[in-house]
Amino acid sequence: MAWGVTVNRAYLLTDDGTWSDHYATVSATADARVLVTLSALGQYSGLTFRFVDRANCWKLATDTAAGKYFLTKYVGGTQTFPLQINQAPVAGDVLEVRTSGDRIDVYINGVFKGGVNDATHQSAVRVGLLGSQDNLARFDEFRVYTTPGTRDATLQPFRSDSVWNLPIGKSATYADTADPATRDFIGTSVNGVNITTWANWDTYSHPISLASSSDPWATVTDYNDSWRSGTYSIPATATIATGSRRATAAISGPPSRRGGGERGAPGS
DSSP states (O other): OEEEEETTEEEEEEOOSSSSOEEEEEEOOSSEEEEEEEEEOOTTOEEEEEEEETTEEEEEEEETTTTEEEEEEEETTEEEEEEEEOOOOOTTOEEEEEEETTEEEEEETTEEEEEEEOOTTTTOOEEEEEEOTTOOOEEEEEEEEEOOSOOOTTTOOSOTTSGGGSOOOTTOOOOOTTSHHHHHHHOSEETTEEOOOOOOSSTTOOOEEEOOTTSOEEEEOOSSOGGGOEEEEOOTTOOOOSSSSOEEEEEOSSOBTTBOSEEEEEOO
16 A cells, blocks of 8 residues: 655555555644545545554545545444534545544534544544545645643633634635725725724734732723623733723633633723
């Protein structure tokens, strides 16, 4: 069995003469985000994760005859199908699997399609490509993102595997300046009215501070939702945004009689 590359796309070059699945894997982590683009379709092709060996692994694969995707689990060479996705495979589909603990979530083209809770092969760390004997599938942009153990939520407020913390794909297509949305954003006049546009990163934004029990109490009044009014621990050095809203946000520990949890506290 051998894999190759043609026109910058990976493919199964030669199989081993059996109807078994054929894999090319790399070491990652048990908890990871794995993606691949199917540039050309092949039957029973896709990606594998939590891979131990051919007889013990997980895979997300096409079934072009049935017009579906299947999430398949192999244990001792016996396969089961914890999840069936009623979406006909199309060339260009982006397959994605996210694993965290015993949770497995599946996405197609960035759209969540379902998930399962299953600890089978949970400690296995290999991920990769899955090809079949028809040798038709072509794979592009195989990506693996491992999940860091910790993060500073004040600097990285979204989850580590959130789209906001991932790079823009190298094949991203950007709108032309004549696109209506882009045109309005960079325009200086709309319907005869002069306008000024800017990227809102400080004015009317929400600066985040990390609060602790030693920080001073501040009495906060929420004029939109009165139940959130109360006394909270807010750092004396907390940054308050400019603009008329004067917003700030403080993240504290578990809720207590002093407040807590994650609260947005408007400045006064």
